[in-house]
Amino acid sequence: MVEIGKAIVSLDLFREYFTCDLEQCKGACCIEGDSGAPLAPGEPELLEQDYPRYRDFLPPDHRNVIENKGFSLVDSDGDVVTPLVLDRQCAYSYYDDQGILKCAVEKAWNEGYLNFRKPLSCHLFPVRITAYRHFDAVNYQKIEICRPGRECGKKIRMPLWRFLQVPLTRKYGEEWFAELQIAADQINRP
Numbered sequence: 001m002v003e004i005g006k007a008i009v010s011l012d013l014f015r016e017y018f019t020c021d022l023e024q025c026k027g028a029c030c031i032e033g034d035s036g037a038p039l040a041p042g043e044p045e046l047l048e049q050d051y052p053r054y055r056d057f058l059p060p061d062h063r064n065v066i067e068n069k070g071f072s073l074v075d076s077d078g079d080v081v082t083p084l085v086l087d088r089q090c091a092y093s094y095y096d097d098q099g100i101l102k103c104a105v106e107k108a109w110n111e112g113y114l115n116f117r118k119p120l121s122c123h124l125f126p127v128r129i130t131a132y133r134h135f136d137a138v139n140y141q142k143i144e145i146c147r148p149g150r151e152c153g154k155k156i157r158m159p160l161w162r163f164l165q166v167p168l169t170r171k172y173g174e175e176w177f178a179e180l181q182i183a184a185d186q187i188n189r190p
């Protein structure tokens with residue numbers, strides 16, 4: 001593990017290669033799992049405030065879930081998460097015309113309708129950050145649905161830490177990311 005600021009970073013971020021391959025995985029992380037995506041403090045409010053800007057990208061049944069269950073829920077572990085449709089699919093997701101699951105919030109962001117890109121936990125996946133009292137644990141969640149991401153990353157030799165530059169910088173800032181890069185150089189030095 002590598003300690004940078006208050007983050008304890010797993011060596012997996014330096015050892016694993018990764019690049020999402022949506023054509024192969026079809027955006028499976030929006031549908032697999034026991035509960036919705038974790039939301040950081042303030043994100044449920046942003047999702048609610050921006051709703052009119054991304055609402056039209058969602059299928060009607062997803063809008064019903066959000067409008068009836070709310071913009072976030074507390075799951076059985078006590079975490080604040082996104083609501084699910086049929087207990088499975090993230091209510092903020094939609095299928096594009098290639099049959100790939102995508103995030104409606106990110107689509108609205110891509111098209112310039114809002115400033116909030118998408119929940120940080122989705123942006124960081126397959127890395128998960130668990131906040132403890134004195135430190136954050138930054139870990140890689142190696143799961144079967146992401147096998148295409150591992151294969152694609154290996155093909156183009158893209159390390160996981162580098163692939164996640166934008167969300168890691170969003171979370172910890174540029175200085176922190178520069179330190180991560182130094183750590184990666186040291187770890188990979190022959």
Ligand code: SF4
Binds near residue numbers: 026146147
């Ligand atoms: S995180 Fe995994 S399941 Fe989600 S888009 Fe990337 S490769 Fe696909």
